[in-house]
Amino acid sequence: MDAARIAELLAPFLDTELAPEQLNQISIYIDLLLRWNARINLTAVRDPEQIVTRHFGESLFAARHLLPRDQSALSAGRVVDIGSGAGYPGLPLKIWSPPIAVTLIESNHKKATFLREVIRALTLTSIDVFPYRAETYPTVSAGLVTLRAVEKFESTLPVAAGLLAPQGRLALWIGEAQTTIAHQALPTLIWARPIPLPGSQSRVLLLGNNGSMK
Secondary structure, three states: OOHHHHHHHHHHHOOOOOOHHHHHHHHHHHHHHHHHHOOOOOOOOOOHHHHHHHHHHHHHHHHHHHOOOOHHHHHHOOEEEEOOOOOOOHHHHHHHOOOOOEEEEOOOHHHHHHHHHHHHHOOOOOEEEEOOOHHHOOOOOEEEEEEEOOOOHHHHHHHHHHOEEEEEEEEEEEEHHHHHHHHHHOOOOEEOOOEEOOOOOOEEEEEEEOOOOO
């Protein structure tokens, strides 16, 4: 897809323009996704423009709230994306903030292979794929754990919270009705007010902090 069109579609989600290199990475990523999606089911969204708005737009909208784009991002700690699927939001977060270290957890081995291919094609560094269930991931202190469109949402929440560092943040892309489930499942987290996702009537970004909010 043309980089100028990608930038136009992403404008409602961002407060600053992406660099040409970042737009080129997204274009390459979309081409790979469309080719692989013809063979394995990576995403039900098949229209390229909807891929930009739904997948990249929602991921990058969160990135602007969560991550700086320069070397100060290193202080954010490791980002762990549970149930990465086709790579959202973990890969767009990495494109947004290249200095961060990212782990993509995806137990489906075909999807994990796709994620490695995207990483190779985009020449990304400090990013790895864990091709097993999140419950078996070694205990870490992640500065940010992300969940978007995962199966068994409620039962995955405690697993995600268990990976958080002190003051670490949990980011959820969910329907507004699911916010109550999150609050009840993880009552020790301090939850911020849900942030509506642009272009959606019911989906929100919900952020929880593992400790006092700064």
